[in-house]
Amino acid sequence: MSVPRASRVYLDHAATTPMVPAAVEAMTRELTRVGNASALHGSGRAARRVVEDSRELIADRVGARPAELIFTSGGTESDNLAVKGGYWSRRDGRRNRVVVSAVEHHAVLDSASWLAAAEGAELDLLPVDVMGRLDLAAAERLVDERTAVVSVMAANNEVGTRQPVAEVARLATAVGAVSHSDAVQAVGHVPLDFAASGLDLMTFTGHKLGGPYGVGALLARRSTALTAVQHGGGQERDVRSGTLDVAAIAAFAAAVEVAVAGLVAEEARLRALRAELVDGVLAAVPGARLNGTLAAADSLPGVTNLGFADCAADSVLMLLDAAGIDCSAGSACSAGVAQPSHVLTAMGVEETAARSALRFSLGHSSSRADVRALLAALPEAVSRARAAAAFV
Missing domain, CATH: 3.90.1150.10 (Aspartate Aminotransferase, domain 1)
Incomplete structure (x- = not known):
């Protein structure tokens, strides 16, 4: 039994x-309202205000600008968009390598493996030590001018080990590669500042920090080109089309505010x-x-x-x-x-x-x-x- x-x-x-009570309250409130955030009428504009207020709050709490925050359905989608979209935006005849740590979540590992199998990318896995910490010397050897995208998680989902993402971002910037970090486990639990990190892209999601399932974000510097993975209405900087989930976004923002404040x-x-x-x-x-x-x-x-x-x-x-x-x-x-x-x-x-x-x-x-x-x-x-x- x-x-x-x-x-x-x-x-x-x-x-x-x-979910924390503030997130439940925010989501419940918005579920009683109607309005597509892409519509031009009053109800649509009211929904858009909720989205943009939430965008501003979340961005502020993670050290980003509102224009850098792209709403998605969660960590897996954000990781796919970062790894594939980042690779496609940088790939050319000379630059076709993807470098990720050997301990990444499968949303990153499988995206990188798919690029290798389907797109001819050259995939390199960065080793870690007995504590799960990235081998930076290996990263310095493997991240070079042929690298299109580098992805190293902020903190591991199985053992909790944090990674030196600022150093990874520095290596990627030096060779013109896109740098990404899956920060799903880290945001709201340890201090993180996107601007200070030097990263081009960073993933996080609602349900790991007291928000609802089905909503997340990809932080992307305005200077970082991304190729869209899905197409449609052109929402979210034309790299993530799809009707915005206003209620989930409001709850996401409420959860981020509670988590970061405490x-x-x-x-x-x-x-x-x-x-x-x-x-x-x-x-x-x-x-x-x-x-x-x-x-x-x-x-x-x-x-x-x-x-x-x-x-x-x-x-x-x-x-x-x-x-x-x-x-x-x-x-x-x-x-x-x-x-x-x-x-x-x-x-x-x-x-x-x-x-x-x-x-x-x-x-x-x-x-x-x-x-x-x-x-x-x-x-x-x-x-x-x-x-x-x-x-x-």
């Missing part, structure tokens, strides 16, 4: 986090909670291992990846699920076959160990009670999973 949703412990905020205090609170979680797990579960780093300068405040030797992560996940605790396995699933995490294997984690990893991610609704519930349930779950694995 499953545990009722209302009584569950939610430790999967890196997948999606609950960022300093919330970051400190989550780092303390995460330290309690990690210390507790390492003390209570023999053979538990931290993947990544807890250093504040190099990590997100709420993301923890832990490996449990001699058992399968999926088994532990399901036992925790039965106990009312939501978390995430550190693996992807392709065609119904579990695969070891590409992030962990890029970090040098052996395949069997990579298959034992779980991600516990904290967010604005997380509490010490959630951590204590995990610490109470996890030792037995791991013990049972290990016992089951011994008979396989």
